Amino acid sequence: MELRALLLLTLLGLLFVEPGFGQRVDMDISEWLSDKIELIKNLEDKLKQLETRQNDSEALEAKLNATVDEVTRQKAEVDGLRKENEGLQTRLNATEMEIDKLKQSGAKSAPQIAFSASLANFGEIYRGPCTDKTLIFKRVFSNTGSGYDPDTGIFTAPVNGLYFLSFSTYGYNTHVMGAILMKNGVGQISTYDNPSVDSSDSSSNAVVLQLAAGDKVYMELWDNGRVFDNLNGHTTFSGFLVFPV
Incomplete structure (x- = not known):
């Protein structure tokens, strides 16, 4: 608006100081004014166009500035996310390395030791009463680490550690079971059960023992005791290494 007013004032000034303006008595005043009014309208239209372009330019500049600010903000966010991702990747790599170390350490320090067997490997068997009361479990289900000897019924601890050991017994009412x-x-x-009026008894027990390498673990009958087994696996002996110590 200031630019428009300045231009109009300048134009009017030029009109009224035009040389010979006062001497043109023979000029058609109406025609002259009409030309000048048309000129003023044309100038006003051009001024409006100029103002519109100026406003558009200012709006475009504002949008451009806003776009630059948004791009700057987004770039900062992307940079922050990139740094965060790099940090996460570094921690992930460190974690994977630690897991690999633990796996390797575990594979070295935790040998695989486990066994499980039942008394009878065929038919039916009554064991006891007898002088040699050691029970020899012949039907071997597993013997990882070869700690159990099916010829003697003895488990020999291969390494120092805590071992979980369990067993079950089954018998009839004629003897201690x-x-x-x-x-x-x-x-x-x-496990223990006196002779009784019921026809049969079964029982089980378990324990965690700390064994040194070479310690021997096995099962013995009670005095005058007897147990029974067949391929159903009623009387069993099992164990495994929980962890080395």
Whole structure:
């Protein structure tokens, strides 16, 4: 608006100081004014166009500035996300390396030791009463680490560690039913049932023992005891290494 007013004032000034303006008595005043009014309208139209373009330019500049600000903000966010991703990737790589180390360490420090066997490997078997009370479990289901000897019924600990050991016994009412878990000749836990009016009995027990490499674990009958087994696996002996110590 200031530019428009300035131009109009300048034009009017030129009109009224035009040389000979006062001497043109023979000029058609109406025609002259009409020409000048038309000129003023044309100038006003051009001024409006100029103002519109100026406004458009200012709006475009504002949009451009806003776009630049948005691009700058988004670039900062992308840079931040890139740094965060790099940090996450670094931590992920470190975690994967640590897991690999743990796997390798575990594979070295935790040998795989486990066994499971039942008394009878065919038919039916009654064991006891007898002088040699050691139970020999002939039907071997697993023997990882070869710690169990099916010829003697003895499990020998391959390494120092905590071992989980369990057993079950089954028998009839004519004799004491049960057995004792022995460690190097010393009883640890047991199952036991007196002769009774019921026809049969079964029982089980389990323990975690700390064994040194070379310690021997096996099952013994009670005095005058008897157990029974067949291919159904009623009387069993099992164990595995929990972790080395």
